[in-house]
Amino acid sequence: MNWLxxxxxxxxxxxxxxxxxxxxxxxxxxxxxxxxxxxxxxxxTFNTVVKSxxxxxPFVRVIEVILALIFIFHIFNGVRLWYENKIARPTPxxxxxxxxxSTLLSRTMIQTGSIIFIFLVIHLSTFWxxxxxxxxxKTHSYYEFTAEMFSNVYYSIFxxxxxxxxxxxxxxxxxxxxxxxxxNNSKYFPLVKTLGFxxxxxxxxxxxxxxxxxxxxxxx
Amino acid sequence: MTENKINLLVKVWRQPSTxxxxxxxxYKISVSPDSSFLEMLDEINNDLEKKNLEPIAFESDxxxxxxxxxxxxxxxxxxxxxxxxxxxxxxxxxxxxxDTVWVEPFRAKAFQVMKDLIVERSGLDxxxxxxxxxxxxxxxxxDANAIPISKEISSAAMDAxxxxxxxxxxxxxxxxxxxxxxxxxxxxxALLPQGQPERTRRVQNMVKVMDxxxxxxxxxxxxxxxxxxxxxxxxxxxxxxxxxxxxxxxSDNIEA
Numbered sequence: 001m002n003w004l005x006x007x008x009x010x011x012x013x014x015x016x017x018x019x020x021x022x023x024x025x026x027x028x029x030x031x032x033x034x035x036x037x038x039x040x041x042x043x044x045t046f047n048t049v050v051k052s053x054x055x056x057x058p059f060v061r062v063i064e065v066i067l068a069l070i071f072i073f074h075i076f077n078g079v080r081l082w083y084e085n086k087i088a089r090p091t092p093x094x095x096x097x098x099x100x101x102s103t104l105l106s107r108t109m110i111q112t113g114s115i116i117f118i119f120l121v122i123h124l125s126t127f128w129x130x131x132x133x134x135x136x137x138k139t140h141s142y143y144e145f146t147a148e149m150f151s152n153v154y155y156s157i158f159x160x161x162x163x164x165x166x167x168x169x170x171x172x173x174x175x176x177x178x179x180x181x182x183x184n185n186s187k188y189f190p191l192v193k194t195l196g197f198x199x200x201x202x203x204x205x206x207x208x209x210x211x212x213x214x215x216x217x218x219x220x
Numbered sequence: 221m222t223e224n225k226i227n228l229l230v231k232v233w234r235q236p237s238t239x240x241x242x243x244x245x246x247y248k249i250s251v252s253p254d255s256s257f258l259e260m261l262d263e264i265n266n267d268l269e270k271k272n273l274e275p276i277a278f279e280s281d282x283x284x285x286x287x288x289x290x291x292x293x294x295x296x297x298x299x300x301x302x303x304x305x306x307x308x309x310x311x312x313x314x315x316x317x318x319d320t321v322w323v324e325p326f327r328a329k330a331f332q333v334m335k336d337l338i339v340e341r342s343g344l345d346x347x348x349x350x351x352x353x354x355x356x357x358x359x360x361x362x363d364a365n366a367i368p369i370s371k372e373i374s375s376a377a378m379d380a381x382x383x384x385x386x387x388x389x390x391x392x393x394x395x396x397x398x399x400x401x402x403x404x405x406x407x408x409x410a411l412l413p414q415g416q417p418e419r420t421r422r423v424q425n426m427v428k429v430m431d432x433x434x435x436x437x438x439x440x441x442x443x444x445x446x447x448x449x450x451x452x453x454x455x456x457x458x459x460x461x462x463x464x465x466x467x468x469x470x471s472d473n474i475e476a
Contacts (some may be wrong), residue, residue: 009438
């Protein structure tokens with residue numbers, strides 16, 4: 001299996017790993033969002049949805065392990081690429097002309113990714129931890145817990161900012177994955193770019209709508 | 221005819237040798253807007269030589285944008301601010317009186333500065349030597365059009381073959397990646413029937429050497445395409461990715 005290891009560790013292989021894991025995470029976000037949006041249907045619907053997930057816990061755990069591996073590969077490879085790419089240019093330019101030849105979002109994947117990572121850690125330590133390992137397990141009052149969390153203005157604002165940055169990250173990542181797979185074609189690539197833009201806006205807006213909802217209306 | 225010369229402050233990277241410390245040196249020059257950028261540097265050098273000072277070392281050969289020898293980073297952009305031209309095709313009319321112009325060598329770990337603005341670009345030759353060729357038996361001249369190739373395919377191959385190997389893609393990329401160069405050199409042969417026998421090992425070997433030489437990895441910012449004097453498309457990078465992925469999956473060679 002040395003050939004596989006070598007292939008995945010080549011410059012193109014690392015990109016492919018970023019793209020495959022990225023696409024997996026893009027699909028995961030859709031599922032996650034669908035779950036979140038049931039919050040708008042009120043406490044009973046959301047609590048039932050989360051409870052039903054609870055009833056298939058072994059299955060969910062397997063998915064979570066796979067998801068964790070995907071995250072780890074994506075983050076590990078991202079950081080490794082960033083570090084190796086830094087080394088590839090030891091002396092920087094005195095005048096940085098990059099704004100004239102590329103977009104800001106394409107150049108700042110490591111920065112947006114890092115912020116999303118910080119968000120991920122906080123998100124897991126609050127929501128995931130609470131939903132899985134606290135008394136919520138017995139009371140099944142997931143909706144009430146969520147409403148309480150988002151009644152904290154600072155937490156909500158942090159959440160919203162993180163979601164906007166997630167949108168920035170996805171906007172470049174989406175089309176970048178297609179380019180990496182070699183699916184760049186005059187007919188379809190403009191469509192891919194538009195789809196990626198719409199997807200990233202949808203993610204940023206829809207995920208942010210939940211804290212905004214609880215801050216403005218749903219608090220009480 | 222009165223000449224309207226423009227006055228510029230030119231900041232040029234001076235570095236006596238690879239291992240010495242370099243710095244920017246200021247040169248004030250009054251230059252005709254009709255002169256080319258390299259002629260402007262020639263004028264500075266004439267002045268320096270008159271004063272018995274070391275002239276600025278820079279590379280140039282054809283001075284008509286086809287050889288890929290001249291390559292300077294001007295105000296942060298490889299080959300200067302005008303798209304799809306080489307440094308030698310840049311004219312001083314694109315600068316305004318009183319402008320400050322920064323002139324730097326191409327920067328990359330794989331492109332070490334040899335002197336002033338001259339960098340070692342033999343890495344690109346090493347990548348070509350790893351597979352950017354076809355092996356054919358010599359013999360009598362083959363018949364024209366003996367192998368039918370569609371217009372679309374031959375155009376795509378010719379577009380890729382327009383690469384002059386100047387290294388501006390490496391200089392422009394924030395990761396100092398040579399992917400656009402390698403993709404053009406892989407594409408021009410992968411598209412044509414003559415390139416088929418070595419198609420698989422070509423892409424594997426060229427990517428391997430590219431990685432070994434310390435070029436960075438592509439992160440799809442497309443800065444290379446924007447700065448390429450020949451307008452090589454990043455679609456070639458997509459093709460390179462495709463070629464590499466397929467080659468590694470299909471090839472029976474587990475050593476590659």
